[in-house]
Amino acid sequence: MTQDSGNLSIDFLVGFTIFILAFIGVATMIPGILIDLNAHGVDYDAVAYRSGVILVEDPGEPSSDLNSWETFNDMQKPNITRFGLALSRDTPNILSQEKVDRFFCTTFVYPDDYHQKVIFGDYPYQFNISLLDPDNNLTRSVGDIIPPNHGYIRRLVKIKGPSNATIGASYIEAHHYYYDNSPSDNVSTHVFSILLNNTYLLNAVKDPSYQINPQKEQIMINITDLRSTIKNQANPQLINITLAKVEVYRRDLNPLGTYQLDLMRTFDTPRIDGNSTPQLPPVSVKDNVTLLFNDPHFISQFRAQDTSLYINLTFNLDQPGTFLNNSFSSPFNYDYSSANVTQPSLRNAAVEVSVW
Amino acid sequence: MNEDAQWIIMMGFLVSFSFFFLAMVINQSTVVGQTTAESVSEFPKNDIRDTRDAILWSVNNGTDTDWVQRDMSAISLSRRDAVVGFSTFTSIDHEFVYIHFNNGVTSYNENWTIL
Amino acid sequence: MVNDGGQLYTIEGVSAGLIMLLTAYFVLNSTSIYTPGDSHINDMQLEVLGYDALLMMNTPANNTMVKSPLQEIVEQDDGQRFKTMFMNLTNNKTGSTTDRLQFSANYTYRIQTASTQNATASAFLSSSRPYTEGEHAVRVTKWVIVDKQLGSSPVHNRAVLVEVLLWRDA
Numbered sequence: 001m002t003q004d005s006g007n008l009s010i011d012f013l014v015g016f017t018i019f020i021l022a023f024i025g026v027a028t029m030i031p032g033i034l035i036d037l038n039a040h041g042v043d044y045d046a047v048a049y050r051s052g053v054i055l056v057e058d059p060g061e062p063s064s065d066l067n068s069w070e071t072f073n074d075m076q077k078p079n080i081t082r083f084g085l086a087l088s089r090d091t092p093n094i095l096s097q098e099k100v101d102r103f104f105c106t107t108f109v110y111p112d113d114y115h116q117k118v119i120f121g122d123y124p125y126q127f128n129i130s131l132l133d134p135d136n137n138l139t140r141s142v143g144d145i146i147p148p149n150h151g152y153i154r155r156l157v158k159i160k161g162p163s164n165a166t167i168g169a170s171y172i173e174a175h176h177y178y179y180d181n182s183p184s185d186n187v188s189t190h191v192f193s194i195l196l197n198n199t200y201l202l203n204a205v206k207d208p209s210y211q212i213n214p215q216k217e218q219i220m221i222n223i224t225d226l227r228s229t230i231k232n233q234a235n236p237q238l239i240n241i242t243l244a245k246v247e248v249y250r251r252d253l254n255p256l257g258t259y260q261l262d263l264m265r266t267f268d269t270p271r272i273d274g275n276s277t278p279q280l281p282p283v284s285v286k287d288n289v290t291l292l293f294n295d296p297h298f299i300s301q302f303r304a305q306d307t308s309l310y311i312n313l314t315f316n317l318d319q320p321g322t323f324l325n326n327s328f329s330s331p332f333n334y335d336y337s338s339a340n341v342t343q344p345s346l347r348n349a350a351v352e353v354s355v356w
Numbered sequence: 357m358n359e360d361a362q363w364i365i366m367m368g369f370l371v372s373f374s375f376f377f378l379a380m381v382i383n384q385s386t387v388v389g390q391t392t393a394e395s396v397s398e399f400p401k402n403d404i405r406d407t408r409d410a411i412l413w414s415v416n417n418g419t420d421t422d423w424v425q426r427d428m429s430a431i432s433l434s435r436r437d438a439v440v441g442f443s444t445f446t447s448i449d450h451e452f453v454y455i456h457f458n459n460g461v462t463s464y465n466e467n468w469t470i471l
Numbered sequence: 472m473v474n475d476g477g478q479l480y481t482i483e484g485v486s487a488g489l490i491m492l493l494t495a496y497f498v499l500n501s502t503s504i505y506t507p508g509d510s511h512i513n514d515m516q517l518e519v520l521g522y523d524a525l526l527m528m529n530t531p532a533n534n535t536m537v538k539s540p541l542q543e544i545v546e547q548d549d550g551q552r553f554k555t556m557f558m559n560l561t562n563n564k565t566g567s568t569t570d571r572l573q574f575s576a577n578y579t580y581r582i583q584t585a586s587t588q589n590a591t592a593s594a595f596l597s598s599s600r601p602y603t604e605g606e607h608a609v610r611v612t613k614w615v616i617v618d619k620q621l622g623s624s625p626v627h628n629r630a631v632l633v634e635v636l637l638w639r640d641a
Binding site for chain 2: 478511514515518522526579580581583588589590591611612613614615616627628629630631632634
């Protein structure tokens with residue numbers, strides 16, 4: 001008859017104790033597996049933070065003065081290594097308007113272009129990058145709709161606005177930009193000259209946040225109240241004013257050691273009388289002309305960083321008379337004086353990056 | 357001793373050990389987020405940038421760098437637990453600023469030329 | 472030799488008990504996972520936001536302004552202006568909801584007397600409300616160079632550290 005004492009041998013007990021201790025260690029980790037957790041889920045915030053830093057504190061690659069990624073066209077897309085919206089390496093959190101416009105341009109494809117140049121990594125994260133611009137009441141974004149579970153970072157920035165100059169009746173009077181009403185001065189062709197002195201502009205203010213750099217940024221010159229400069233006619237409204245041409249000259253050193261002005265090319269897109277469509281000169285003008293240099297290639301093509309550019313507008317009147325003309329005095333200097341030019345100003349904005 | 361089921365029981369142990377290893381690996385993945393965020397907060401990027409910007413602004417705008425330097429050293433040590441110092445010196449046609457920052461974990465030294 | 476006739480029954484009993492305990496443990500523990508990384512991520516986001524806000528306040532809007540808004544605030548002890556600017560910068564979000572961030576700000580300066588060269592003192596600047604409840608707070612700082620009379624020293628170029636304690640309401 002068997003005796004079922006139920007005793008366990010010592011070696012079994014020892015082995016079983018060790019096994020139980022190990023198993024208790026495992027058991028505490030089991031609940032972690034039962035919840036659906038993949039390693040990529042925990043670093044959404046880290047990827048969002050990194051993308052935020054790349055966008056807001058880095059100027060992008062390439063971003064030298066002569067060769068910057070926002071000037072590349074779509075064919076040159078592969079040459080862009082990295083997007084970055086900052087104005088320069090030394091000005092983090094200050095964004096360039098040109099870079100912002102180019103970044104949100106729909107010619108960059110979501111998600112591939114952005115993934116290779118902002119998000120990086122092998123895992124195909126989805127993301128949404130938004131820019132809030134409260135001063136312009138504008139929200140720009142690229143990416144998908146944000147789901148509930150996502151990594152997030154918010155960066156506060158300032159966007160540098162463009163500079164512009166308005167030359168109106170009071171300014172013209174104060175600087176006497178017109179011939180006096182004497183018979184020998186009545187001519188029918190008048191030239192108004194604007195000076196962009198790059199040597200001065202790039203050296204007087206070195207901080208990129210406040211610098212006027214026509215090679216990289218938009219500049220705009222508004223000339224208004226043209227008819228107020230016709231002083232010697234009974235009815236100025238009857239005179240026909242024609243903008244014959246707008247030419248760009250560069251000041252160069254000639255072999256004799258003196259300076260001369262070389263004609264570079266004409267500017268073919270002035271905007272006349274508040275019309276947003278540019279018109280090719282010669283074109284008749286009622287009262288105002290706007291020169292908007294918003295194509296980054298136009299001024300940088302002259303390679304005039306170390307010299308000056310003169311923009312000459314030639315007006316023809318159908319009868320001789322006084323008109324806007326500074327060929328006998330001095331050109332309008334686009335400089336850092338707020339009496340002449342509205343300086344570039346920084347406006348508040350926010351960049352939000354969500355990754356999932 | 358009855359040892360008929362030895363192999364089965366040993367196989368069972370083997371399976372449970374491999375289970376343990378897998379569980380360990382997956383469990384450690386929750387720690388990833390913590391380390392990244394911690395290391396971001398630990399590296400004093402903002403501190404160094406801020407200190408450097410203040411020093412360069414002070415030098416470029418002609419303030420009394422003597423007072424500013426003493427202020428920054430004393431306040432940095434007591435409030436930010438960091439040793440900060442800077443000195444300016446001039447050579448022929450350049451002015452240099454030597455900036456030093458050390459918060460015990462990270463040290464930063466820079467020689468900046470003012471043109 | 473021990474009589475080991477009933478070993479299997481013993482083992483069976485122990486295993487059964489173990490399995491029941493284990494199941495109960497799994498069920499109860501699966502309801503929540505303690506991820507220790509959570510609080511650090513929130514802290515990092517708050518710190519970045521606070522530092523950005525102070526940096527924006529210390530940047531003049533254009534070339535004509537000689538001093539930044541933050542310099543003027545510290546020189547004039549203008550707590551109300553600090554509060555308006557700071558709350559505006561940190562709480563505005565996309566969409567219609569605003570965030571629930573609160574702050575408390577002061578600035579630290581060095582005291583120079585006959586006996587002490589390197590003592591520091593703090594002066595209160597501004598706060599949105601007293602720190603009574605809320606999540607874990609972070610401290611962000613910014614150096615500001617000002618022309619100010621601090622302590623018993625005359626008006627002079629001084630470096631001052633603006634410190635802001637920032638937290639999110641629960």
